[in-house]
Amino acid sequence: METLEDSILNVTLIEPKLKHPTIFSRFDALNEGEGFVILNDHDPKPVYYQLLGERGDIFQWEYLEQGPEWWKVSIKKKITGGGDETLGQIATKDLRKAEVFKKYGLDFCCGGKKTVKAACEEKGLNFEAVENELRQAEKDGATSPLARPLPYNDWSLSFLADYIVNTHHSYVKAALPELLKYAEKVAKVHIAEHPELLDILQLTKEISAELTEHLQKEETVLFPYIKQLEGSKENGQPLIHTVKQPITLMEKEHEIVGKSLSDIRMLTNNYELPQDACASYGLLYKMLQEFEDDLFTHIHLENNILFIKALEIEKQLNK
Template identity: 40%
Template sequence: METQDVLLDATAIQPHALKHEIIFSRFDSLKDGEYFILHNDHDPIPLYHHFKAIHGETFDWEYLEKGPLIWEVQITRHLPAQTEPTVGDMVADDYRRAEIFRKYGIDFCCNGNVSLQAVCDKQNLNYETIKKDLDALDSNSDQRQNTFNNWELDFLSDYIIHNHHTYVRNSIPMLNEFTQKVANVHGDHHPEVVEIAEHWAKLAQELTDHMEAEEKYLFPYVKKLVHARNNNEKLPVPGFGSIDKPIQHHLEEHDSAGQHMKRINELSNGFKIPEDACNTYSTMYKKLDEFEKDLFQHIHLENNILFHKAIDMEKQVVEG
């Protein structure tokens, strides 16, 4: 910033009604670390509180002159530090990253609201190794998969129903049969399959109830939000108050489903097929492995994309 551009004389701004607008515009034009000096004929402390309300902690306010006739303040801009994306955000941007996170045991769906560095610190993982794998993936942008994050929420809702909900409903009868059969036949020598069958039964029932509620209540409301937004309409406050409430309930159900699936993974040693496994036993583990991948993408699409955007959209179109 050139020296002659540093001083802004508030007493010379006309009309007076535009004073704050011009001062804020000057601040917005600053780069990180740049400043201007505000010259005034009285203490501009009301302006300080206005800055605080709008710009938070992104500025420094330093008095150079404190009256009684001349007041000068150096106002320096500090851009907020770039926030590291969460693992959920990273997968939302490119779903191929899910396989890398899965390889290292990183939960990007039910607990995807933390940074990669935080996950590595908590799980004692090598951040640089994982980052190297992610960078190699990013370099191959030609194979980038569906960017679900760019889809309209009504389309994303239909995608979840027709792909993930349908997959779950088609898989449940088969896995009900397999888990019970394997538990009955192999439970004596492999007691873990008995517990797997128990977790699967709970998971299947929870998902059945969960999907029905989403299709009956949540997704239709999301579609109403999209329609209202696209047509510049306002919606009345829904009977349940806010979409936050049902979403919180669905998040808790997702967490429960994720815990059942993780426990099944642990009990099966990562779906490792024993040497004495029969065809049904082998097929069960292969199917459970496939089911886990689908479930985690299913939960990711809702937790990290659909729910966040639906909450923001409701604020735009619901009256009040």
Template identity: 60%
Template sequence: METTLENILNVTLLEPQQKHPTIFNRFNELKEGESLIIHNDHDPKPLYYQLLGQKGNIFTWEYLEEGPAWWKIRIRKRVSGENEETLGALAAKDLRKAEVFKKYGLDFCCGGKKTVQEACAEKGLDLTKVEQELQQIDKVPSSRPMPYDEWELDFLSDYIVNVHHRYVRKNLPDLTAYAEKVMEVHGERHPELVEIKNLVKDVGADMLAHMEKEEQRLFPLINSMIKGSKETPSQKTLSSKEFQNFITHHEAEHLSVGNEMDDIRKLTNNYTLPEDACASYTLLYRLLDEFEEDLHLHIHLENNILFPKAIKLEIQLQQSDETH
């Protein structure tokens, strides 16, 4: 529970050798959810990394004031379990945080099982800066985002088919045609367009095959489990281990397509148009950017919401069968 009175420590009043030991002692005295505000005359970021190294990711670090005269930081001891939240879980709770992840190139869909700390460490990012931006989102009232995480799984799978699968099938022909056309016209001066065209073709083939498997097998299987959870006969034909392996296979296919789109982004220098870009060149890059945006949300809904809940439901059904 949060403290009602602010717990403040003015570090500037301490001897230099007593500063960090005093802060550590005050932090150790905190109960879960309680916080300590430190006042300093410079940015105490080294303290952040010392705390992280010695205590682990059991605290949040929030800048209340950042100079030039004073730096004020609220250090809050996390409640048990908070530090285990992954990129995918954070995005599932509040999709606005996905914009921060995308800004820093953090993969919240295919790589959504990593914590913020793990993902930032892999990319050499300043964790305090990323967490600060995530905290700012928490302070801004939400404008009624889509409640994906609250939907029934059969409704969510139908939504994915009718929105995201339909988007892919509708836009792939244009995307493929423009990739071919722009390569033919500009390929000599921009040889990367040949590889881009080939990658677009691969993405299209992979996505169409993947969506077909989801619509013909995976989603009907999940929907039959929903019926089984409502005490009607279930058509489930896989064991728990087989079902989880089935999900893992679909996640691997997501990762493959995600990597192909990452390669396209790198080849296009983040969809930066060259000086001699024509209207078709411009349209191709816009279509690619929009396609990737839709793909990120598409994979997020499956990897971070649909699949974990389906696995949890399957385990519950298995346990229920064993008790009868």
């Protein structure tokens, strides 16, 4: 059994260039719920920021002693998934884990308010298998700087809103005309053998119409107001409107588009091409899958980060 002395890592006894690698190695070896104590002769706060940047928000950091001679910090690896943490919250902290959710068809954007366990039970999935893959994604991401997600959760709301517009809205506007063109082309040629293509075409048209209006409302009404809301928090200006009603409307529209994409995935049997598929057929399925992947991230950034933080600011200002 590990004693208190065994759990203490005296950093002052480690060669300077090996201090951080040793701490990271010790942390990576922990199981969820386990921890150790750093003992140092100065505040080890730089380790906190490096750990947060390279491992994500998966640990607890607690000062046990803060100088002037010694600093003691308890570091524990959080227990994830089985508790109250939702799909959206997990994806917000580490978007790499969203790839696991996508693999199992777990909706972390529109359905992001469910826990992993509840979502697995709803879809009849093996919870332990999903949890194991989430832990593996965490380990794999920890050793790959290229896989490190952007710090969306640390950005100001104004910056995040601009990022969504310039990255995801721009993508949707460019992709939709091409999707419609190929959906019509493939349906015209292959509809006799594959009647489901007519439904795919119709759903694509509905998605295009819904999102065209949706993006305009976000860019001209909701996002500018969220920026004003953030400014109100900083300068104490009174609120004139409320952000709750437009956010509720946008979330409902997200659900409509998400349902349409889910129907397309079902109609295409998870984008599995038939044997007689031509090049255009293959391109259509590829574009649809890429569009779905981008929209999952797009809606996640809005539902689980931008909107939640905006509502919290409004709540604070109305106290």
